[in-house]
Amino acid sequence: MTTALEFFHLYFTPDMISNICTHTNSYANERIITGANQTYTKSDGSWQYTTPDEINRLIALLIYIGIVKIGQVERYWSTKSLYNGLWASAIMSRNRFKALMALLHVVDPGAENPGDKLRKVDSFIDYFKSRCLALYQPRQQLAIDERMVKSRHSSGIRQYIKDKPTKWGIKLWVVADSSNGYTIDFDVYIGKAAGRDVGVHGLGYDVVVKLMQPFLRQGYHLYIDNFYTSTALVKYLFQEGVATTGTIRENSRGFPANMKNGSKWSKAPNVDRGSMRWERDPPVLALQWVDNKVVSMLTTIENANDSLQVRRKTKTAGVWSTKVVKQPQAIASYNKYMNGVDRSDQILTICNVLRKCQRWWKVLFFHLIDIAVVNSYILFREHQAQFPDVEELRRPKEYSLVRYREEIVRQICGFPEYSDPPVRSAGRPVRPHEFQSVHMPVFVEERKNCVVCYKKSRVQQRVFSKCSADQCEGKHMHVTKDKNCFLEFHSREYHGY
Secondary structure (H helix, E strand, O other): OOOHHHHHOOOOOHHHHHHHHHHHHHHHHHHHHHOOOHHHHHOOOOOOOOOOHHHHHHHHHHHHHHOOOOOHHHOOOOOOOOHHOOHHHHHHOOOHHHHHHHHHOOHHHHHHHOOOOOOHHHHHHHHHHHHHHHHHOOOOOOEEEEEEOOOOOOOOEEEEOOOOOOOOOEEEEEEEEEEOOOEEEEEEEEOOOHHHHOOOOOOOHHHHHHHHHHOOOOEEEEEOOOOOOOHHHHHHHHHOOOOOEEEEEOOOOOOOOOOOOOHHHHOOOOOOOOEEEEEEEEEEEEEEEOOOOOOEEEEOOOOOOOOOEEEEEEEOOEEEEEEEEEEEEEHHHHHHHHHHHHHHHHHHHOOOOOOOOHHHHHHHHHHHHHHHHHHHHHHHHHHHHOOOOOHHOOOOOOOOOHHHHHHHHHHHHHOOOOOOOOOOOOOOOOOOOHHHHHHOOOEEEEEEEEEHHHHOOOOOOOOEEEEEEEHHHOOOOOOOOOHHHHHHOOOOOOOOO
């Protein structure tokens, strides 16, 4: 393997793409038979079956939209002078893109369990996670933390975390390689409805134990924050061959009773910044260190005697100065390796494909594309380092993740690296009399949503008026003195021309 696309297809395999085709076609036919989504049918009212090549091109287009950001999706196909040169139309037509996005399905629609909150993606995610685990051997240091996939959808799984840069979205529990941010495994948090399944040691304990199952008794080091850390968890992991370091809350069960007064202790006259105290309950070392505030920690990796020197800014009598203080090695190691998931999050945001979407599971599907791109890029780089003499693996020195994304798009679509922009006709100019003679508002007995209002605000406003022209496919729209959506719909600006 020598190309970006070959590495990407290790994660989005041909079998996965083929299944997406099958399930999308099944779902589309099901919807069309019931009379829904008629906008996306062929002229004879049937669904145009999608193919693996078309699904690959859809993924390429999503990655391209992440690289080249211009706001409103319709503008990627605009013939206005400012948007000439965009390659979206060379990948896929606008109408076909909208049809596939509306009817995309990644699991068998006939096998969905109504009681399962993840029924739209469950089996697809399971297979994808198995690829992430099977294709990569992590280095010794691992980190587990939350990840928020940005989304403002309305569902029972949307979460809020005030301390995260992305505060609203879908929460994932993620285990990542601290050395490079590779996403090894993850679970989707489906909310408090699953609270009845939480064990006696709490949700954090259960999350870590589940994610670490493939890595027990192999000598791994795990870094976690105070949401997960408990004496019971650290002892269990040590028995299972996983050494752990994690911050902990003073009021946690099992934390030494005489160390639960950290704030009071740090204000004692003989306690300065850099002071430390500790207590050992083999194999667990509990320690506290005074920095800007008291940091409490449990570890089965480090000992209390190892430390290093760090610089801190201090203000005395209104004057700032630099002071050298002692820092326990356990704290330094935690700061170095705990950022595995945060580092992964930062990499994933580089030209990501995430788009606003009413269907939450599609937001998660977009995130899986990003994980596949980043993980395959890391794997590609590892492969390069392992085989430095293979000419086909050589890339420019500044070969970045963005260039890797570009290479995937070009290879899926068969584009050259350098080429003139695609030439497109600006289209036939609109003649005012056409709308007067062909496109006429008519009033019918059946009320349906105004397409213009729904596109703007996603609010359903039912009207009796629609356009008579066959080209408009019976779309309903306001035709009143105060609200003329009919006129707006038939303007060039509305369609991005």
